[in-house]
Amino acid sequence: MTTLRAQSGAAAVRTLIVVALVALLGLIVYLARAVSGGPMDFAERGTAPAAGYSGADPTGVPAELAGASLTARGEYLTRAADCEACHTSNGGQRFAGGRAFVLPIGTLFSPNITPDADTGIGSWSDADFLRAVHRGIARDGTRLYPAFPYASYTYLSDNDVAAIKAYLFSLPPVRAVAPANTLAFPFNQRWLMALWSSMFNPDRRFSANAAMSPQWNRGAYVAEALEHCGECHTPRNLLQALNHRKKYAGGTIDGWHAYNITGDKESGVGAWSDSELAQYLSAGHASGHGTAAGPMAEAVDVSLHYLTQADIDALAAYVRSVPAIASSDVPARLAGPAPASHSQGVTAGIDPRGKEIFEGACVGCHGWTGVSPLTPYATLIGARAVNDPSAMNVVQVLLDGERRGNDPADPFMPSFQGAYSDTEIAAVANYVVARFGSQPSKVTPEQVAARRQQARSSGT
Numbered sequence: 001m002t003t004l005r006a007q008s009g010a011a012a013v014r015t016l017i018v019v020a021l022v023a024l025l026g027l028i029v030y031l032a033r034a035v036s037g038g039p040m041d042f043a044e045r046g047t048a049p050a051a052g053y054s055g056a057d058p059t060g061v062p063a064e065l066a067g068a069s070l071t072a073r074g075e076y077l078t079r080a081a082d083c084e085a086c087h088t089s090n091g092g093q094r095f096a097g098g099r100a101f102v103l104p105i106g107t108l109f110s111p112n113i114t115p116d117a118d119t120g121i122g123s124w125s126d127a128d129f130l131r132a133v134h135r136g137i138a139r140d141g142t143r144l145y146p147a148f149p150y151a152s153y154t155y156l157s158d159n160d161v162a163a164i165k166a167y168l169f170s171l172p173p174v175r176a177v178a179p180a181n182t183l184a185f186p187f188n189q190r191w192l193m194a195l196w197s198s199m200f201n202p203d204r205r206f207s208a209n210a211a212m213s214p215q216w217n218r219g220a221y222v223a224e225a226l227e228h229c230g231e232c233h234t235p236r237n238l239l240q241a242l243n244h245r246k247k248y249a250g251g252t253i254d255g256w257h258a259y260n261i262t263g264d265k266e267s268g269v270g271a272w273s274d275s276e277l278a279q280y281l282s283a284g285h286a287s288g289h290g291t292a293a294g295p296m297a298e299a300v301d302v303s304l305h306y307l308t309q310a311d312i313d314a315l316a317a318y319v320r321s322v323p324a325i326a327s328s329d330v331p332a333r334l335a336g337p338a339p340a341s342h343s344q345g346v347t348a349g350i351d352p353r354g355k356e357i358f359e360g361a362c363v364g365c366h367g368w369t370g371v372s373p374l375t376p377y378a379t380l381i382g383a384r385a386v387n388d389p390s391a392m393n394v395v396q397v398l399l400d401g402e403r404r405g406n407d408p409a410d411p412f413m414p415s416f417q418g419a420y421s422d423t424e425i426a427a428v429a430n431y432v433v434a435r436f437g438s439q440p441s442k443v444t445p446e447q448v449a450a451r452r453q454q455a456r457s458s459g460t
């Protein structure tokens with residue numbers, strides 16, 4: 001009798017502990033969601049239910065393509081969703097995967113998404129594909145890492161995902177197997193991503209906001225479901241999910257600073273005109289605001305550049321509606337042109353080798369004032385990168401080089417990776433930021449070395 005009672009007592013305690021743990025987990029999930037919010041939560045939803053929206057359908061392709069074939073519509077959407085950037089390795093075939101994502105926890109490689117039956121996704125059904133893009137679950141049921149931005153793609157309509165698949169399946173299959181991931185324990189435990197998803201993937205399709213205009217709704221769909229701007233420009237929480245409460249306030253990606261693009265007039269893009277913003281998005285350059293480099297240049301080249309003007313305008317209008325947030329890591333004021341004479345201007349505290357290199361290797365294209373004598377693309381004045389005291393992007397541009405457009409006649413920034421030591425790259429970066437920015441930087445040779453190491457591991 002006594003042992004029986006003791007046993008049922010122990011069972012009750014166990015049940016209680018399990019219930020308490022489940023409740024605690026539920027509370028954590030609830031809090032995590034509440035704290036991070038949704039990407040469009042900032043907008044007034046008004047009193048009208050979503051069904052009260054009577055404007056044009058914000059999903060799908062622009063009007064010009066409404067009558068086009070399924071694959072042509074899929075091509076537009078695949079470009080707009082920028083699948084190519086992540087699923088193509090440096091110099092590799094489009095969509096054949098193998099691009100490295102170097103994370104603090106190890107390296108992850110993107111898989112082949114060409115229609116090859118053995119090494120790609122050729123044997124995937126529409127339902128398999130839909131589940132992967134909306135929920136981050138592979139064909140065999142394993143969980144995918146959120147480096148694949150399914151928490152954004154979850155807002156894509158089923159029809160649009162089907163069109164993307166039709167386009168990918170219209171391309172030639174490529175046999176290619178991505179290298180094995182090198183993630184350390186416990187991060188190699190894919191099932192953990194099921195927990196992550198329950199907290200941070202809303203698994204919800206886009207629904208129009210009846211309180212906002214049709215243009216805003218289209219812009220929201222393009223920005224959130226397709227272009228996933230927030231994946232780079234919104235800061236992340238400890239669990240690597242986007243913190244939508246600081247929407248677009250600036251983030252880091254692959255060693256680059258993706259600046260604040262909220263409406264803040266000083267640290268964001270609040271002082272840019274509508275046409276400057278639209279121009280920067282479609283061409284990667286706006287007069288007086290520098291030129292897009294690195295991950296942003298890639299987004300422009302393989303994705304944004306292909307959007308119709310109406311979609312670019314909708315996107316810009318949506319970005320403008322995001323509430324202003326001031327960032328403290330970039331100065332409020334952008335510096336104006338530097339003195340025309342090289343003997344003037346800031347040099348105190350800077351390795352003299354910086355000026356020497358600038359004079360020998362840079363001034364021809366960038367000028368002593370920072371206003372390029374050759375091309376507006378190379379004008380440094382007004383660029384956020386040279387007004388960023390971390391000088392992160394300046395170092396990246398120096399190591400990688402940069403090229404706008406595909407025309408060989410287009411002006412380009414050469415790579416100085418092989419030409420200079422870590423100390424020299426640091427010196428010239430600090431010189432450029434001191435001369436053309438509003439606050440000096442203190443890049444160290446060690447930081448340059450770390451960036452080179454990262455570039456080596458990711459093969460860029």
Ligand code: HEC
Nearest residue numbers: 081082083086109110111113132138143144145147148149
């Ligand atoms: C920001 C980078 C990024 C973008 C953009 C991206 N992907 Fe991926 N994708 C990845 C990574 C990384 C993985 C692998 C994740 C893993 O191994 O857990 C992946 C996995 C996948 C898979 C699973 C394949 C398999 O064999 O398991 C599919 C399907 C896929 N992506 C399709 C797409 C499509 C379609 C798009 C565009 C709508 C896209 N991806 C855009 C990074 C990206």
Ligand code: HEC
Nearest residue numbers: 227229232256257258259291292293295296299384385393
């Ligand atoms: C893959 C990451 C990535 C994605 C996706 C991305 N950006 Fe960027 N963006 C960056 C980086 C990095 C920079 C800084 C580039 C530089 O210094 O040249 C940048 C710069 C910008 C700037 C210039 C800011 C300034 O102060 O100079 C704007 C505006 C911008 N992005 C808007 C957008 C919008 C809108 C989207 C979505 C359509 C988007 N970006 C998508 C990474 C990204």
Ligand code: HEC
Nearest residue numbers: 290291292361362365377378383385402403404411412413
């Ligand atoms: C042959 C001409 C040329 C030379 C030489 C050159 N650059 Fe550039 N640079 C450019 C062009 C063009 C761009 C814009 C490229 C782009 O983003 O597509 C650029 C971009 C930059 C940027 C980024 C500006 C922004 O808008 O964010 C920095 C910083 C920079 N260069 C510094 C240097 C330094 C330092 C040197 C010398 C070590 C140098 N450049 C040499 C042509 C040149």
